[in-house]
Amino acid sequence: MVGKEKHEREKEKMFVGVVWNCAAELKFLLTAVFFLCSLVTILQFLPSRFSISSVSDLPNCITTTTASEVVNTSASTVPPDVETVTPPPSTLSPPFVQKDQVLEGGIIKRSFNPYGSAAYNFILMSTYRGGLNNFAVIGLAAKPLHVFGKPIYECQWLSNSNNTQQPITTVGDKILPDWGYGRVYTVVVVHCTFSIPINEDNSGGKLLLQAITNGGFDLSSNLTDDIEALVEQPGSLNLAHFMSQPKYDYLYCGSSLYGNLSPQRMREWLAYHVRLFGEKSHFVIHDAGGIHSGVMEVLRPWMEKGYVTFQDIREQERFDGYYHNQFLIVNDCLHRYRYMAKWMFFFDVDEFIFVSKKSTIKSVLDSLSEYTQFTIEQIPMSNKLCLTEDAGKTYRKWGFEKLVYKDVKRGIRRDRKYAVQPRNVFATGVHMSQNTAGKTTHKTEGRIKYFHYHGTIAERREPCRQLINTTDFTLDGIPYVKDTTMRSVAGAVKRFEQKMIGSRLDRTRQ
Numbered sequence: 478m479v480g481k482e483k484h485e486r487e488k489e490k491m492f493v494g495v496v497w498n499c500a501a502e503l504k505f506l507l508t509a510v511f512f513l514c515s516l517v518t519i520l521q522f523l524p525s526r527f528s529i530s531s532v533s534d535l536p537n538c539i540t541t542t543t544a545s546e547v548v549n550t551s552a553s554t555v556p557p558d559v560e561t562v563t564p565p566p567s568t569l570s571p572p573f574v575q576k577d578q579v580l581e582g583g584i585i586k587r588s589f590n591p592y593g594s595a596a597y598n599f600i601l602m603s604t605y606r607g608g609l610n611n612f613a614v615i616g617l618a619a620k621p622l623h624v625f626g627k628p629i630y631e632c633q634w635l636s637n638s639n640n641t642q643q644p645i646t647t648v649g650d651k652i653l654p655d656w657g658y659g660r661v662y663t664v665v666v667v668h669c670t671f672s673i674p675i676n677e678d679n680s681g682g683k684l685l686l687q688a689i690t691n692g693g694f695d696l697s698s699n700l701t702d703d704i705e706a707l708v709e710q711p712g713s714l715n716l717a718h719f720m721s722q723p724k725y726d727y728l729y730c731g732s733s734l735y736g737n738l739s740p741q742r743m744r745e746w747l748a749y750h751v752r753l754f755g756e757k758s759h760f761v762i763h764d765a766g767g768i769h770s771g772v773m774e775v776l777r778p779w780m781e782k783g784y785v786t787f788q789d790i791r792e793q794e795r796f797d798g799y800y801h802n803q804f805l806i807v808n809d810c811l812h813r814y815r816y817m818a819k820w821m822f823f824f825d826v827d828e829f830i831f832v833s834k835k836s837t838i839k840s841v842l843d844s845l846s847e848y849t850q851f852t853i854e855q856i857p858m859s860n861k862l863c864l865t866e867d868a869g870k871t872y873r874k875w876g877f878e879k880l881v882y883k884d885v886k887r888g889i890r891r892d893r894k895y896a897v898q899p900r901n902v903f904a905t906g907v908h909m910s911q912n913t914a915g916k917t918t919h920k921t922e923g924r925i926k927y928f929h930y931h932g933t934i935a936e937r938r939e940p941c942r943q944l945i946n947t948t949d950f951t952l953d954g955i956p957y958v959k960d961t962t963m964r965s966v967a968g969a970v971k972r973f974e975q976k977m978i979g980s981r982l983d984r985t986r987q
């Protein structure tokens with residue numbers, strides 16, 4: 478008891494000691510901070526409005542002076558005529574702490590002191606030119622800012638040309654394409670459309686995006702971040718890109734791949750779809766952690782043949798969005814390849830597009846050419862029911878060859894997937910785009926559909942769990958019917974793969 482008391486008192490003394498010892502340093506630190514902040518205040522008003530500066534807004538002066546940011550953040554609430562050497566107004570956040578005050582009549586005016594900031598105003602992923610006078614900037618933004626506030630985006634073009642005196646400015650048109658699914662961050666696509674052609678003389682220039690919080694983050698401040706969104710080097714603009722025939726007929730934009738993916742299932746998916754879409758097709762694969770070395774081996778032969786582009790997007794994991802930021806990724810893909818593909822497809826790697834044997838993918842898409850967008854019906858397949866006749870050799874059969882039972886439960890709304898003619902699309906989603914010019918149709922039954930083998934792509938074991946030999950079967954209350962549509966093309970797909978890349982994937986594992 479006594480021992481404990483003593484111990485406590487010692488601790489108390491020690492604490493007092495620490496505080497006392499720190500006081501001198503604290504004073505020094507505060508003086509230094511104050512000096513730095515004053516310096517920042519002065520600096521802030523020196524360079525021109527759009528210069529990229531390492532100084533930042535006052536509330537963050539301590540962190541940003543050391544972090545040397547590239548973006549320009551400034552608090553425009555600070556009146557420009559503020560005396561630069563006087564301490565900044567106490568309405569700013571610490572270290573200029575606001576204190577509670579007693580007002581006349583005994584009213585106690587309480588104070589609120591913000592520290593730090595918890596989400597970025599804008600996280601730039603990419604900017605693409607969308608034509609002569611248009612750009613699309615793709616990124617993430619703090620979701621509460623958009624849900625509860627009204628942030629503004631402004632775009633400015635700074636030309637290298639000596640003839641253009643003034644920067645050209647336009648208000649950015651923002652689209653939030655993720656249907657409210659975002660988490661800390663939501664996806665933003667900003668379209669900057671100028672009234673005149675940009676960089677027509679090809680002298681180069683810069684697109685700056687201003688992300689303005691407009692009071693949505695703190696009513697007393699209107700923060701603007703100046704973001705260098707795109708730099709066009711002199712002579713680099715090739716306008717033919719926007720007018721000529723697209724390089725690819727069909728381009729696949731995959732969404733974020735994660736989890737422990739099966740190399741064999743990926744192998745099957747690629748061989749099947751390269752055969753289906755043909756020579757003028759391309760597949761963009763986005764790795765959010767799912768492409769381990771086994772899957773990479775499967776992609777490599779197709780990358781070497783020019784069918785696959787591999788994008789490592791693991792870094793997006795730092796920013797909490799919807800399912801590995803898949804809405805961000807598909808929008809980047811849309812704009813990146815917008816002028817390179819006639820049709821763009823959005824679906825997953827456990828889904829297989831199918832057109833009836835009487836037609837080809839070309840004849841089907843030609844019949845839909847008047848539409849900017851069409852959606853595709855889903856055929857859900859069992860991920861465990863296989864045929865008795867495959868007993869003992871299931872491991873040698875491909876997934877879509879052995880999983881031959883389709884789920885025919887009625888009255889369930891099933892997801893659809895879709896394709897677009899990207900030149901008429903401004904932003905996109907996972908199941909369809911809501912930002913298009915032109916018509917959308919859902920009446921594609923009988924022309925095109927997709928088989929969905931849910932839960933097979935991240936399964937590293939043999940999927941067949943139950944072998945049956947009937948045409949109908951009910952499992953866990955779900956009625957299944959035998960459907961060998963996909964099984965019947967397996968032979969042709971395997972031969973196609975051998976012809977294209979030889980036998981190098983023959984030893985691929987589940």
Ligand SMILES: *[C@@H]1O[C@H](CO)[C@@H](O)[C@H](O)[C@H]1NC(C)=O
Pocket residue numbers: 520521522523524525526527528530532549550551553701703
């Ligand atoms: C950019 O920073 C400078 C000082 O560093 C400041 O004068 C200017 O107002 C800032 N730009 C904007 C648009 O706030």
Ligand SMILES: *[C@@H]1O[C@H](CO)[C@@H](O)[C@H](O)[C@H]1NC(C)=O
Pocket residue numbers: 637638639680
């Ligand atoms: C602008 O003028 C400077 C000097 O007058 C010259 O060196 C530069 O090449 C010019 N730039 C363009 C894009 O014409």
Ligand SMILES: *[C@@H]1O[C@H](CO)[C@@H](O)[C@H](O)[C@H]1NC(C)=O
Pocket residue numbers: 629689691692699
């Ligand atoms: C913030 O600044 C922008 C542009 O500078 C302006 O359009 C907007 O009205 C301002 N918002 C508020 C709340 O002051």
Ligand SMILES: *[C@@H]1O[C@H](CO)[C@@H](O)[C@H](O)[C@H]1NC(C)=O
Pocket residue numbers: 865946
């Ligand atoms: C189907 O399987 C059952 C048992 O699994 C077996 O008794 C029956 O003979 C099989 N029928 C055919 C046509 O193979």
